[in-house]
Amino acid sequence: MPITTGTPVPVGADAVQMLEYAQLSMDARRVTIRRAVEPGGNVVPRGAEASAGETILEAGRTLGPAEIAVLATFGCTEVSVWRRPRVAVLATGDELIEVEGTPRSGTIRNSNAYSLTAQLRCLGIEPDYLGIARDDTDELRRRVAEGLEREVLISSGGASVGQYDFIKTIFEELQVKILFSKVAMKPGKPTVFGRKGDTLAFGLPGNPVSSFVSFENFVRPALGRMCGFETPELMHIAGELTRAMKQIPGRTAFLPAVATWGDGNWSIDPLPWKGSSDIIGFSRSNALVIFPGTRDSMARGDRVEAMLLPDFFMRSR
Amino acid sequence: MPITTGTPVPVGADAVQMLEYAQLSMDARRVTIRRAVEPGGNVVPRGAEASAGETILEAGRTLGPAEIAVLATFGCTEVSVWRRPRVAVLATGDELIEVEGTPRSGTIRNSNAYSLTAQLRCLGIEPDYLGIARDDTDELRRRVAEGLEREVLISSGGASVGQYDFIKTIFEELQVKILFSKVAMKPGKPTVFGRKGDTLAFGLPGNPVSSFVSFENFVRPALGRMCGFETPELMHIAGELTRAMKQIPGRTAFLPAVATWGDGNWSIDPLPWKGSSDIIGFSRSNALVIFPGTRDSMARGDRVEAMLLPDFFMRSR
Numbered sequence: 001m002p003i004t005t006g007t008p009v010p011v012g013a014d015a016v017q018m019l020e021y022a023q024l025s026m027d028a029r030r031v032t033i034r035r036a037v038e039p040g041g042n043v044v045p046r047g048a049e050a051s052a053g054e055t056i057l058e059a060g061r062t063l064g065p066a067e068i069a070v071l072a073t074f075g076c077t078e079v080s081v082w083r084r085p086r087v088a089v090l091a092t093g094d095e096l097i098e099v100e101g102t103p104r105s106g107t108i109r110n111s112n113a114y115s116l117t118a119q120l121r122c123l124g125i126e127p128d129y130l131g132i133a134r135d136d137t138d139e140l141r142r143r144v145a146e147g148l149e150r151e152v153l154i155s156s157g158g159a160s161v162g163q164y165d166f167i168k169t170i171f172e173e174l175q176v177k178i179l180f181s182k183v184a185m186k187p188g189k190p191t192v193f194g195r196k197g198d199t200l201a202f203g204l205p206g207n208p209v210s211s212f213v214s215f216e217n218f219v220r221p222a223l224g225r226m227c228g229f230e231t232p233e234l235m236h237i238a239g240e241l242t243r244a245m246k247q248i249p250g251r252t253a254f255l256p257a258v259a260t261w262g263d264g265n266w267s268i269d270p271l272p273w274k275g276s277s278d279i280i281g282f283s284r285s286n287a288l289v290i291f292p293g294t295r296d297s298m299a300r301g302d303r304v305e306a307m308l309l310p311d312f313f314m315r316s317r
Numbered sequence: 318m319p320i321t322t323g324t325p326v327p328v329g330a331d332a333v334q335m336l337e338y339a340q341l342s343m344d345a346r347r348v349t350i351r352r353a354v355e356p357g358g359n360v361v362p363r364g365a366e367a368s369a370g371e372t373i374l375e376a377g378r379t380l381g382p383a384e385i386a387v388l389a390t391f392g393c394t395e396v397s398v399w400r401r402p403r404v405a406v407l408a409t410g411d412e413l414i415e416v417e418g419t420p421r422s423g424t425i426r427n428s429n430a431y432s433l434t435a436q437l438r439c440l441g442i443e444p445d446y447l448g449i450a451r452d453d454t455d456e457l458r459r460r461v462a463e464g465l466e467r468e469v470l471i472s473s474g475g476a477s478v479g480q481y482d483f484i485k486t487i488f489e490e491l492q493v494k495i496l497f498s499k500v501a502m503k504p505g506k507p508t509v510f511g512r513k514g515d516t517l518a519f520g521l522p523g524n525p526v527s528s529f530v531s532f533e534n535f536v537r538p539a540l541g542r543m544c545g546f547e548t549p550e551l552m553h554i555a556g557e558l559t560r561a562m563k564q565i566p567g568r569t570a571f572l573p574a575v576a577t578w579g580d581g582n583w584s585i586d587p588l589p590w591k592g593s594s595d596i597i598g599f600s601r602s603n604a605l606v607i608f609p610g611t612r613d614s615m616a617r618g619d620r621v622e623a624m625l626l627p628d629f630f631m632r633s634r
Contacts, residue, residue, distance in 0.1 A: 004452070004475075007412045008423045049595045056597050064628035065439065066600035069432035069525050072416045073425070073596060095324045099389045106325045108390070115386035122382065124631070135321070158321075208386050230633045231603075235552060235625070236578045261553045264622060278366045279390060280373050283383035286548075305581060308552070310630070311381035314441070316547045 009043050016042035062228050085226045087127040088147035089116050092157040092167065093206055094135045111279065112156040112204070112211045119215050122310040123223055123232070127154070137166070144170050148199050151226070154219060157206030167203040168192045176201045184293055186251045187276035188214035207276035213254045213288065216310065234288075234307035239266025241302045245291060252293040256285030259306055268306050286315045326360050333359035379545050402543045404444040405464035406433050409484065410474040410523055411452045428596065429473040429521070429528045436532050439627040440540055440549070444471070454483070461487050465516050468543070471536060474523030484520040485509045493518045501610055503568045504593035505531035524593035530571045530605065533627065551605070551624035556583025562608060562615045569610040573602030576623055585623050603632045 003009065003016050021035040050056050057070055063081070071079060096110040097103060113129055120127050128150065133143040135158065144167075147153030158167040168181050176194035181203075183191050187210035192203030202219050204211045216234050224232020239259060247253055256271045268289050273281030290305045291298060298304055309315065320326065320333050338352040367373055374387055380398070388396060413427040414420055430446055437444045445467065450460040452475065461484075464470030475484040485498050493511035498520075500508050504527035509520030519536050521528045533551050541549020556576060564570055573588045585606050590598030607622045608615060615621055626632065 004410070004412070044592065044594050048591055049597050057600070060633060062628070062631050062633045064626070064632060065432045065435035066529065066596060066602075066626070068435040069428040069529070069596045070600050072428035072431040073525070075416055075419070075426055077416050093321070095321070099392055099394050102392070109392055111386040111389035114389040115382045118382035118385040208390070212383065212386070224630070227631070228633050229631045231578075232630055235629070237554065238581050261548075264555050274365055275361070277361055279383060279386045280366050283374070283387050285383075309381070309383070311379070312552070313541070313549055313627070314379050314544070314546045315381060316377060316379045316545045 014039045014043070018042060060228055082228065084125050085152050085223060086150040087120060087125055087152040087154065087223070088130050088150045089113050089120075089127045090130040090143055090147050090153065090155040091132045092135065092140060092143075092155055093132070096132045096157070098132065111208050112206065115208065115212055115279075116154055116156065116204075116215060119212070119220070119310060120223070123220065123227065125223065125227075135166075137170070140166070140170050141173060144201075145174055148174060148176070148196055148201065151199055152219075152223060153199065153201045154204060154215070155202070156204045156211045158203070171201055171203060183214075184251045185213075185217065186253050188217060188254070189251065191218060193218060205276075208279040209256075209273075209276040209282045212279075212282070216288070216307070217254070220310070234310060235312070236305060236307055237266045237268075237287075238303055238305050239268040241289070241298055241300055241304045242267055242269040244300050245270055245289075245298045247291055247296060249296045250293050253291040254288040254307070255291060256282045257287045257289040257306060258285060259287035259308060259312075266306070268304055285309065286312050331356045331360070335359060377545055399545065401442050402469050402540060403467040404437060404442055404469040404471060404540070405447050405467045406430050406437075406444045407447040407460055407464050407470065407472040408449045408474060409452065409457060409460075409472055410449070413449045413474070415449065428525050429523065432525065432529055432596075433471055433473065433521075433532060436529070436537070436627060437540070440537065440544065442540060442544075452483075454487070457483070457487050458490060461518075462491055465491060465493070465513055465518060468516055469536075469540060470516065470518045471521060471532070472519070473521045473528045475520070488518055488520060500531075501568045502530075502534065503570050505534065505571070506568065508535060510535060522593075525596040526573075526590075526593040526599045529596075529599070533605075533624070534571070537627070551627060552629070553622060553624055554583045554585075554604075555620055555622050556585040558606070558615055558617060558619045558621045559584055559586040561617050562587055562606075564608055564613060566613045567610055570608040571605040571624070572608060573599045574604045574606040574623060575602060576604035576625060576629075583623070585621055602626065603629050 015037045017033055017037045023032040056074060057067055061067055091110045091113045095107050097107045099109050110132055117127055130143055130147055133140045155167055171194050176196040178194040181192045183189055188205060190205045191214045194201045200222060204214045221233050256273050258269045260267050270289050271285050287306045287308050332354045334350055334354045340349040373391060374384060378384055408427045408430045412424050414424045416426050427449055434444055447460055447464055450457045472484055488511050493513040495511040498509045500506055507522045508531045511518045517539060521531045538550050573590050575586045577584050587606055588602050604623045604625050
């Protein structure tokens with residue numbers, strides 16, 4: 001009796017012979033078995049994958065393609081899930097105009113709110129964009145307070161030392177407990193992070209590349225964990241550096257690079273760029289090479305660490 | 318004159334001093350410069366990142382967070398993009414019922430259409446689900462023909478050798494040119510792939526794990542390239558195997574594993590599972606360890622290759 005994959009064994013049968021090893025006679029009355037099959041062969045016993053009462057998917061598991069298949073198998077057409085955190089994005093700075101505008105001398109278009117939104121979408125989060133706050137204490141305080149009503153506030157700009165750079169002060173005025181406000185990294189040094197009750201507040205730097213890198217290093221791990229992901233950090237790899245790099249030691253640098261897999265190894269090619277305002281140069285990268293702050297040079301052929309950008313799979317160059 | 322990051326330099330000034338290295342006198346009439354600044358210091362010259370007429374983003378680039386920032390910077394609020402390919406998903410098999418149903422003896426719920434849909438969503442593609450086709454030549458031919466009206470058809474089931482396993486025959490009847498129909502891999506051996514004009518047709522195996530692995534190895538690279546991604550393949554890593562593995566050599570195996578990054582290295586821990594129908598065991602993995610078909614064993618501590626699952630970032634265990 002022919003049995004296709006996935007169908008039950010007829011009553012009385014204890015094994016299934018593969019069609020490849022069976023041959024039907026010309027008169028269709030005899031089957032020649034060309035390779036013996038053991039009892040139980042090609043049969044998955046009932047309950048092999050799970051027993052009655054067993055937990056098939058623990059609470060807290062994130063639902064990727066494999067979990068979706070498990071749920072479908074067991075007919076779980078509706079499951080209770082946690083909602084994603086509510087996240088506010090606030091751009092700050094007198095120099096900013098919205099993307100629809102034409103910059104006069106002294107103004108630039110707000111790009112960070114858009115890259116931050118796209119970075120959040122890589123985590124499955126759709127943020128609320130609160131617009132651009134001027135460098136005015138009252139306005140900034142009001143907008144930050146509005147953002148703090150969500151579970152997470154991400155601001156960009158106003159984070160460096162400077163007369164008009166007062167995001168940290170505003171955070172403090174609004175009872176955000178500052179947990180750090182300077183990081184030994186570049187770009188991203190003036191990142192501010194604090195907490196007010198269960199709300200997280202990130203003050204990211206205003207330079208486009210700084211905002212990007214700081215998000216991936218600090219915001220992504222925190223928000224990913226809030227979403228239940230075990231390893232939300234950008235993927236780390238180790239690979240061979242294709243050219244020498246130099247720096248003034250002190251801060252750990254995260255620099256744009258192209259990572260390529262071949263012959264069982266990653267090669268990591270640092271890209272030319274013009275600093276933390278050069279988002280054009282940066283956009284040609286698919287990875288960040290990590291240059292430890294303790295070193296002033298790395299040689300061609302050195303084994304170095306890198307982080308793959310969140311859209312690595314989808315990148316084209 | 319105080320200048321915040323991102324604002325233009327006043328006429329006549331050729332450098333900006335960092336506030337950290339300047340000190341205002343008590344009467345606010347004198348500034349002491351505590352560290353000299355070179356001409357041009359802390360100033361990004363006009364046109365440094367791009368000159369007039371320069372291409373800032375080449376046609377064909379996929380739009381990730383960094384590209385979105387570039388577009389925002391230049392005020393490109395609307396851009397022409399290619400649409401994603403139209404993809405049809407077809408489940409086949411008399412043994413299948415829809416997820417809302419309760420299986421009788423001999424039937425199982427259709428899970429592959431759901432995992433395939435979730436896998437496609439990892440690529441940003443929302444497929445058309447064509448439902449379950451019975452193992453009936455006319456019905457299958459009609460449904461496959463319907464799928465072939467899209468740019469891509471993905472069927473699951475009906476791909477092994479067997480009286481009722483005739484997806485390859487149906488493909489051929491419908492003028493799909495078969496490009497391969499057996500692969501030296503496990504799971505996934507009975508994968509069929511063909512082409513009709515510009516339409517791709519994938520006949521994936523019916524076992525849930527086989528369907529999953531075959532999708533990631535064949536469908537993902539093809540569809541990713543159709544979407545313009547340069548490296549749509551699952552991320553490859555090399556790492557240290559945490560325990561010995563054995564197999565009968567012949568086919569390259571892709572087996573569930575947990576990959577963990579630490580101390581600059583990946584460790585790869587193969588998971589227990591019960592074969593290609595065990596989607597529950599498989600769902601605990603975050604990677605596929607690659608066991609070359611030329612080898613019968615791999616030792617603990619061996620450097621082995623693995624592929625990280627598409628939702629690696631978002632997984633929890």
